[in-house]
Amino acid sequence: MKFKKSYLKNELDLPYSAMVDEITDTSRWSIHHKIVFEHExxxxxxxxxxxxxxxxxxxxxxxxxxxDCVEVELKDVVxxxxxxKKI
Structure with a gap:
């Protein structure tokens, strides 16, 4: 699903209001994040x-x-x- 950037930033206050904000990678100039947010x-x-x-x-x-956003669900993962090893 596609969301307008202006909607994500102005209406949902993303990325600051995200439920999950995880750093996935860093480079010399950038920090890359993965976020999860709720909408309707x-x-x-x-x-x-x-x-x-x-x-x-x-x-x-x-x-x-x-x-571009992907719908996700929360699942238990083993x-x-x-x-x-404890001796």
């Missing part, structure tokens, strides 16, 4: 990036008029990982 009882996920320093002039969804 449904939940959506999208990405944005912002400048890594105060000198970088980059804000969420620069250069975009519409933002994850296996290697941990130190």
């Amino acid at each position: 009882g449904k939940f959506y996920q999208t990405h944005y990036s912002e400048g890594a320093t105060e000198m970088q002039d980059e804000s969420p969804w620069d250069g975009q008029t519409e933002v 994850v296996k990982k290697w941990v130190p």
Whole structure:
């Protein structure tokens, strides 16, 4: 689903009001985020990036008029990982 950038920023106050805001990657100039937000009882996920320093002039969804979002749902997920063995 596509949302207008102006709607996300002005009406929903995103990315600041997002339920989840996770940093997914960093580069020399940018910090990349994944967010989840609610809209009319449904939940959506999208990405944005912002400048890594105060000198970088980059804000969420620069250069975009519409933002691609995917409807998501919350599910329990089992994850296996290697941990130190207790002796």
